[in-house]
Amino acid sequence: MEQVPDFWQNIKLVDIIEFLGTFAFAISGIRLASAKQFDWFGAIVVGLVTAIGGGTLRDLLLDVTPFWLLSSVYIWCTVIALLFVVTFRKSLVRLNNTFFWFDSIGLGLFVVVGSEKAMTLGYPWWVVIIMGTITGVVGGIIRDILINEIPIIFTQELYAVACILGAGLFCILHYLGVDMIIVQVASAVFVFVIRIIATRYQLKLPVLKGED
C-alpha cells in the first residue's frame, strides 16, 4: 500500500521535469516559426519537431518504437505551448529567462533519458554518449533546417558540449557502480550547470578557421 504514493511521487517529479523541458523546447520552435510568419500548423510542426526530433532519431537508430507514439502527452504539450505563445505573445520576451531555465532543465533530462536508453540496450559507452547528445541537440537542428537557417547549435555557447560531458559523466558514474538514481540526477544537473555557466560567461567552442 505504501508503494502507490511513492510510485506516484516519482512519476510526478520526472513527469513535471519532462513536461517543462518539452514545453520549453516546443516554445523555442514555435517562437522561431512565428518570426518566419508560419501559420498555426507550421508552428505546431516546428514546435513538435524541436521537442521530439532528437528522441525520434535516437529511437529510429536504436530500432525501438519512437517514444512519442506511446503517449499523447508530447502532442498536447506542444498544443498547449502554441496556445501559450498566442495568448502571452507580448509578454514572452520578459519570460526569456524562465524559458532558458526550463530549456536547460529539459536538456539535462533529455540527455539522461537518451543515455539510459542506449545503455539499457547494451551499447558501449561511445554509443551512449552519442545517443544522449542526439536526444539533446537534434530537435534544434531539425527546427533550424525547417526555418531555413544554419543550425544555431553549431555556433552556440557550449550546448552540445554540455550534452557530451553530461552523457560522459553518466557513463563514468555507471561504470563506477554508482546507484542509478544518483547517476541520473548527477548527470542531468551537470548538463544544467554547464549550460548555465556557459551562457553566463558566453563560453564557446573555438570556431574552426577556414583555409587562407
Place this chain on the structure above:
Amino acid sequence: MEQVPDFWQNIKLVDIIEFLGTFAFAISGIRLASAKQFDWFGAIVVGLVTAIGGGTLRDLLLDVTPFWLLSSVYIWCTVIALLFVVTFRKSLVRLNNTFFWFDSIGLGLFVVVGSEKAMTLGYPWWVVIIMGTITGVVGGIIRDILINEIPIIFTQELYAVACILGAGLFCILHYLGVDMIIVQVASAVFVFVIRIIATRYQLKLPVLKGED
C-alpha cells in the same frame, strides 16, 4: 470465376488513383527542381522524395518496410514524370489545373493509406491522424528543404489541415462502425473537397504573429 474480374477492377481503380497521385506529387518536385537548375538526377531525386517521402517517414516510424521497396511502380512513375516534364515543358503551365486535381486526389488517397496503416497496427486515434498527415505533407516538406526553401506547407492554403480533418473523419467513421470501404472513400473525398474549397477561396490558417 467472378472473383477475378472484381479483384482486378478494385486493384485497378486504387492503382490508377495512386499512380495519378504519385505522378502529380513527382511532377511538383521535378518542376521546382528544374526552376533551381537541377540536373536530371537531381530532378528525379526531388520528384521521388516528394512522392514517397511522407510514406517513408511513416513506415520508418511505424517500423514496417518502406512501401516503395515492395514495388518498383513508384520509381517508374517518377521516371515517367521526368520524361513528361522534359517533353511537355512548354505546355505544363496550361496543365496546372489538371496537376492540381491529380495532386488533390492523390493527397486524399495518401492520407487514407497512411491512416489505415497506423490503425491496422493498433495505434490510437491521435497516432492515426498524425500518420495520415505525415503521409500527406512530409514529401513536400523534404522537397522544399532539398531546394533550400522554407516549406510552403507552413504558409499554404489549408493543406495540412485538410489532411488532419480527413484522417480525423477516418477515425470517427471507423469508431462508428462504418464499413471500411465507405470510411476510405468518404475520408479521401473529404480531404479532396477541403483542398478544392480552400484553394478556390484562398482559405488559410492564421499566421502566428511574432512578438512585438
Place this chain on the structure above:
Amino acid sequence: MEQVPDFWQNIKLVDIIEFLGTFAFAISGIRLASAKQFDWFGAIVVGLVTAIGGGTLRDLLLDVTPFWLLSSVYIWCTVIALLFVVTFRKSLVRLNNTFFWFDSIGLGLFVVVGSEKAMTLGYPWWVVIIMGTITGVVGGIIRDILINEIPIIFTQELYAVACILGAGLFCILHYLGVDMIIVQVASAVFVFVIRIIATRYQLKLPVLKGED
C-alpha cells in the same frame, strides 16, 4: 594456418580503403563547415554526417542496425579528420587532388558496400541500385542541408550517375554468376573511373530546363 594471413590481408585492404573513403568524406564536410564559421562540434557533426549519412539512411530503410553503431572506427576517423584539418589548415588546398582521389576511391567502396547489403537481404536489382546510390550520395546531401546550401550533388559532374552505373554493373555481373570478389572490385573501380573521367572532362548531366 594459411587462412589467417590471407584473412588479415583482405581485412586490412578493405579497412584501409574504407578508412580513406570515410576520412575523405569527413574532410569534405569539415572543410565546408569551417567555411561557414562552424565551431569544432559543428565541424565534427557535419564531417560525421557526410561520412556516415548515406549508410545510415540505407540501414534505416533496410531495417538493419546502423553500421556505425557496430564499430567506433567511424567516429575516431572523423575526429582524426578534424585534427588533420586544424593542423594542416594552410596546406589543405594543395592536397585537394589527394582528397579527390580518396573521395573517389571511397565512393566506389561505399556504392559496393551498399549494393551488397541490399542484395544479401534478397532485394531485387532496382533496390540494390537505389541502396548503392543512397550509400554514396546521401551523406553529401545532408551535409549541404546542414550548411544551408542546395545539395551540390544535384548539379555536380556525374557523381550520382557514377553510383547508379556502378551499382548497375554490380547487379549485372552478379546475375551473370561472376565471382563476388570480382563483382566488388570491378564495380568499385567502375565508379572510380567514371568519377575521374567525368571530373577531368567536366561531364555533367543536362540541366532540366525550367518552363518558359
